[in-house]
Amino acid sequence: MRFRSSLSNDSALRNWGNESNLCGWKGLLCRNGQTFYGLRLENMGLGGKVDVEALRELSNLTSFSVINNAFEGPMPEFKKLVRLRALFLSNNNFSGEIPDDAFEGMRRLKRVFLAENGFTGSIPKSLANLPRLWDLDIHGNGFEGNIPEFHQKGFRVLNMSHNQLKGQIPESLRDKDRSSFAGNKLLCGKPMIPCFNYSIPPHPKVSKSLTPDPYSPPHEKGKNNHILIIVLVVVAVVVFASIVALLFIHNHRKKRLQPLTPGRKANSQSSAGFKEGGFSLQDLLRASAVVLGSGSFGSTYKAMILNGPHVIVKRFRNMNNVGKQEFIEHMQRLGSLTHPNLLPLAAFYYRKEDKFLVYDFGENGSLASHLHGRNSSELTWSTRLKIIKGVARGLAYLYENFPGQSLPHGHLKSSNVVLDHSFEPQLTEYGLVPVMNRSHAQQFMVAYKAPEVSQHGRPNEKSDVWCLGILILELLTGKFPANYLRHGKGGNKADLATWVDSVVREEWSCEVFDNDIKGTRNGEGEMLKLLKIGMFCCEWSVENRWDWREAVAKIEELKERDSADDEYSSYVTEDDFSFSVTN
Numbered sequence: 001m002r003f004r005s006s007l008s009n010d011s012a013l014r015n016w017g018n019e020s021n022l023c024g025w026k027g028l029l030c031r032n033g034q035t036f037y038g039l040r041l042e043n044m045g046l047g048g049k050v051d052v053e054a055l056r057e058l059s060n061l062t063s064f065s066v067i068n069n070a071f072e073g074p075m076p077e078f079k080k081l082v083r084l085r086a087l088f089l090s091n092n093n094f095s096g097e098i099p100d101d102a103f104e105g106m107r108r109l110k111r112v113f114l115a116e117n118g119f120t121g122s123i124p125k126s127l128a129n130l131p132r133l134w135d136l137d138i139h140g141n142g143f144e145g146n147i148p149e150f151h152q153k154g155f156r157v158l159n160m161s162h163n164q165l166k167g168q169i170p171e172s173l174r175d176k177d178r179s180s181f182a183g184n185k186l187l188c189g190k191p192m193i194p195c196f197n198y199s200i201p202p203h204p205k206v207s208k209s210l211t212p213d214p215y216s217p218p219h220e221k222g223k224n225n226h227i228l229i230i231v232l233v234v235v236a237v238v239v240f241a242s243i244v245a246l247l248f249i250h251n252h253r254k255k256r257l258q259p260l261t262p263g264r265k266a267n268s269q270s271s272a273g274f275k276e277g278g279f280s281l282q283d284l285l286r287a288s289a290v291v292l293g294s295g296s297f298g299s300t301y302k303a304m305i306l307n308g309p310h311v312i313v314k315r316f317r318n319m320n321n322v323g324k325q326e327f328i329e330h331m332q333r334l335g336s337l338t339h340p341n342l343l344p345l346a347a348f349y350y351r352k353e354d355k356f357l358v359y360d361f362g363e364n365g366s367l368a369s370h371l372h373g374r375n376s377s378e379l380t381w382s383t384r385l386k387i388i389k390g391v392a393r394g395l396a397y398l399y400e401n402f403p404g405q406s407l408p409h410g411h412l413k414s415s416n417v418v419l420d421h422s423f424e425p426q427l428t429e430y431g432l433v434p435v436m437n438r439s440h441a442q443q444f445m446v447a448y449k450a451p452e453v454s455q456h457g458r459p460n461e462k463s464d465v466w467c468l469g470i471l472i473l474e475l476l477t478g479k480f481p482a483n484y485l486r487h488g489k490g491g492n493k494a495d496l497a498t499w500v501d502s503v504v505r506e507e508w509s510c511e512v513f514d515n516d517i518k519g520t521r522n523g524e525g526e527m528l529k530l531l532k533i534g535m536f537c538c539e540w541s542v543e544n545r546w547d548w549r550e551a552v553a554k555i556e557e558l559k560e561r562d563s564a565d566d567e568y569s570s571y572v573t574e575d576d577f578s579f580s581v582t583n
């Protein structure tokens with residue numbers, strides 16, 4: 001309560017103090033519903049002071065998250081919380097230099113997320129010296145200077161992109177992906193561009209002011225007119241570059257608002273597409289926005305356009321698998337898709353370093369937020385059935401429109417299913433595999449977690465069906481699937497399909513179902529049928545897994561109520577339920 005009293009705008013925490021069970025207080029994390037271990041105060045609009053002294057009294061506090069709030073000022077003195085294992089401060093307005101000893105003594109700290117703040121100065125030495133650091137995300141700040149040598153070598157997550165770091169990347173980090181360092185213009189060495197050789201001394205006749213910057217190429221040997229030649233070359237380059245830039249801007253301005261209307265061909269030069277009659281790029285730039293999340297692909301914003309609609313703007317940083325023209329054509333194709341269960345791609349904007357995709361806003365939030373939030377009771381069996389039927393129809397439409405493409409969706413999961421006011425589902429973030437950087441797709445897109453892909457790296461037409469299966473199991477059990485975890489690796493054995501399999505293998509019972517639908521009268525037979533469909537979609541072996549047509553057809557056959565002569569106990573037999581998910 002003392003911690004709360006130093007916060008501003010703390011209305012989200014209004015049940016603190018009212019509930020007798022501490023573990024029911026909003027944002028308190030408890031193990032087994034009993035033992036307090038963390039604070040997760042995300043997306044709550046909180047500001048004010050983080051009273052570290054008050055937190056210090058919570059001797060069990062090991063995880064602290066205030067992601068996506070409005071905290072400002074220097075980083076609080078978290079080193080007083082020596083038991084902390086995870087610290088999440090991303091998407092706030094923290095700023096200034098972090099003292100070199102800010103993380104001293106935090107020997108248990110494993111996860112540090114400081115992304116998208118205003119931190120400046122060097123990466124603190126004490127951070128680099130943490131013995132157990134496993135995940136580090138500091139992207140989108142103003143960190144400067146060289147990257148220090150880190151004590152810990154085997155990072156699970158490392159993102160230092162979009163800062164002002166410079167110099168050579170330390171040897172121990174050279175096996176990391178380029179995306180971990182992108183957007184730091186002066187960084188060099190593997191996996192970025194090679195560093196220049198700094199050892200060539202300046203020519204004695206070149207004045208001090210022209211001494212080469214260590215990150216510029218070394219000087220050629222020159223004679224008396226050396227300086228003059230350099231000046232002339234520089235002037236010529238500047239003039240040439242200006243002409244090119246002017247031409248580019250002119251061209252770009254003229255064509256930036258190409259409509260993204262179904263059936264209409266794109267101008268291959270245009271870097272933006274907007275649907276006619278909606279809003280323009282200028283409207284979007286003027287809109288106020290809030291951050292909804294900062295994930296593996298970039299940040300997601302909700303933008304409120306003045307006198308216009310609310311839209312979702314998603315910024316992708318690793319979308320360079322194809323050139324500009326191909327990218328635009330692909331976006332035009334996605335923009336031309338129309339189906340009641342696909343969330344329309346309203347617009348896109350192309351920049352070399354990042355891309356912006358604009359989707360309609362799903363006013364009722366995502367399926368994930370309903371399933372795993374407080375209102376899962378709204379999701380009755382009949383609503384869940386409606387949702388899965390809509391998902392199946394949207395997916396079928398994608399398969400039909402992208403025949404021959406191995407992953408027509410590629411990222412099907414509950415946070416990418418948004419719901420309208422009547423709980424009609426709409427799929428989002430579909431069709432992006434062809435434009436996404438291969439390594440990033442492999443690491444983060446959920447279709448790549450299908451067993452054949454995570455083991456052999458080969459997606460096929462049934463990999464999206466695996467995701468559909470996992471989504472069905474999530475919908476029925478209310479459990480969050482471990483293999484959706486953003487940075488989860490090799491989580492196959494612990495995935496939801498394996499868990500469901502282990503429960504129903506012993507005995508066919510409705511125990512696996514989410515409490516909110518358990519005991520639905522006259523519906524459990526149909527629920528078990530859907531469970532069975534989910535399991536066939538999650539068959540470990542691709543050969544035995546259903547293809548999308550079969551899965552969609554079986555889902556369409558489902559009814560809200562069991563028919564009198566179709567008792568689930570006679571419907572499901574041991575024989576027709578022989579899965580191999582644990583093989």
Ligand SMILES: Nc1ncnc2c1ncn2[C@@H]1O[C@H](COP(=O)(O)OP(=O)(O)OP(=O)(O)O)[C@@H](O)[C@H]1O
Binds near residue numbers: 300363369
């Ligand atoms: N069109 C939309 N309408 C409403 N909510 C949305 C929409 N798109 C995304 N969201 C929600 O915004 C939040 C952030 O979205 P984001 O896509 O960044 O995260 P994610 O889907 O969990 O992860 P990933 O980076 O893997 O896509 C999620 O809770 C998501 O469900």
